[in-house]
Ligand SMILES: Nc1ncnc2c1ncn2[C@@H]1O[C@H](COP(=O)(O)OP(=O)(O)OP(=O)(O)O)[C@@H](O)[C@H]1O
């Protein structure tokens with residue numbers, strides 16, 4: 001063969017007309033979004049002024065008012081308990097759901113499709129919406145919050161558990177089915193032990209998520225400390241609000257530290 | 268050649284395995300072509316052949332880990348190809364399988380892994396973890412570990428064991444099953460030469476002790492000759508060699524150990 005000249009490589013691939021239109025639309029939409037919803041510079045300045053002025057929000061927050069501290073701490077404990085109970089319920093229920101949803105473990109395709117669908121619904125509907133639904137069905141208070149956290153956890157953990165089980169080493173599973181093991185035998189001897197570190201990590205992550213989430217759930221009346229925060233802001237008691245915020249901050253950090261420690265110790 | 272085996276022990280003269288016209292295709296490719304084979308109970312058969320000759324496919328199809336395309340498999344008195352799911356499970360529990368990879372659950376102890384060998388016998392939590400097992404199962408598992416010299420690491424996690432130790436634990440799990448015959452697919456392949464030889468020796472010795480039939484594939488010529496009674500050579504999906512190990516000549520066998528790629 002004769003030595004062919006290597007073809008020059010273009011620096012840029014020129015986009016097709018379709019790709020070009022898509023890009024133009026995306027950029028136009030981003031610009032439009034800013035124009036419609038973004039804060040103007042002037043408003044930002046006014047906001048900053050309100051925050052740091054001598055009689056502004058920050059000044060009125062300090063020093064934090066601790067007269068209602070016992071009540072705040074009680075709500076904080078309730079928040080943590082809601083998060084714990086909701087997460088645990090959700091984890092326990094997501095386990096069978098995940099088995100039904102996992103490829104190769106699910107008894108049949110229809111069940112697998114159904115449980116995948118259920119998990120998807122649980123995951124895509126935001127926890128605040130679940131909270132409102134449960135407030136309507138079981139009434140105001142922490143029970144609604146627990147149920148909302150439970151469903152939210154099932155949506156998250158159900159999917160991760162199923163994936164963790166699907167990703168386990170197939171070798172032990174094959175070895176056991178080669179000697180006539182049953183489905184439960186396979187799942188509990190070969191799959192669950194392998195997926196256990198992933199289960200633990202997911203559970204801890206769900207707990208962290210639930211603690212943060214349950215603060216917001218309180219705002220709509222589903223129990224916990226959120227209602228303290230809302231009341232304080234509604235009454236312009238910014239110094240009260242700061243106490244609540246600090247309390248939440250400490251709880252969230254404590255839970256994150258604790259779960260980090262457990263993760264290191266166990267896994 | 269079957270005559271020779273019958274001389275070895277009269278009580279075990281009936282074939283435990285009979286293959287008739289066994290074929291396996293993967294898509295268009297014919298991997299096994301009309302395999303015809305009889306194996307006498309209690310004998311140790313070595314299966315040899317270059318990479319891709321179909322050794323694993325043959326071994327796996329015996330218990331339908333691979334579904335044969337056509338032909339007949341009679342194993343331990345059962346027509347394997349005709350078995351319903353439930354009966355297949357029952358048959359599988361009678362056949363011990365050792366793989367190239369030990370296929371143990373690495374996060375669990377050696378003892379728990381050995382207990383998994385009774386999966387099909389004690390159906391339920393008793394075989395999931397050693398702490399749930401009955402006294403007699405635990406004792407038996409310890410005896411199986413002792414039989415492979417691993418009783419001292421019973422409570423260690425498998426991921427802390429060496430490759431050779433893990434393969435021994437896998438053999439203990441197979442013994443726990445109380446199998447009537449043993450299939451081993453290159454149990455020595457992922458081990459260093461010495462551990463590999465020990466494993467092959469162990470399998471041969473244990474199956475002889477218990478008068479179990481052994482069918483083992485290996486890529487090492489000396490292992491094949493030392494640890495078997497009969498050698499079957501596969502080439503291109505057909506049996507092209509079948510002779511007693513004692514009279515086999517390394518020269519004849521060598522062609523089966525040359526990889527196609529080479
Ligand atoms: N599941 C499968 N799908 C498609 N082809 C397969 C499958 N399993 C095996 N094969 C093909 O069948 C042929 C025989 O494979 P097999 O594993 O039985 O060979 P082998 O003799 O065990 O080789 P090795 O010595 O490498 O283990 C190979 O060419 C392989 O590519």
Ligand SMILES: [Mg+2]
Nearest residue numbers: 322323452453
């Ligand atoms: Mg192979």
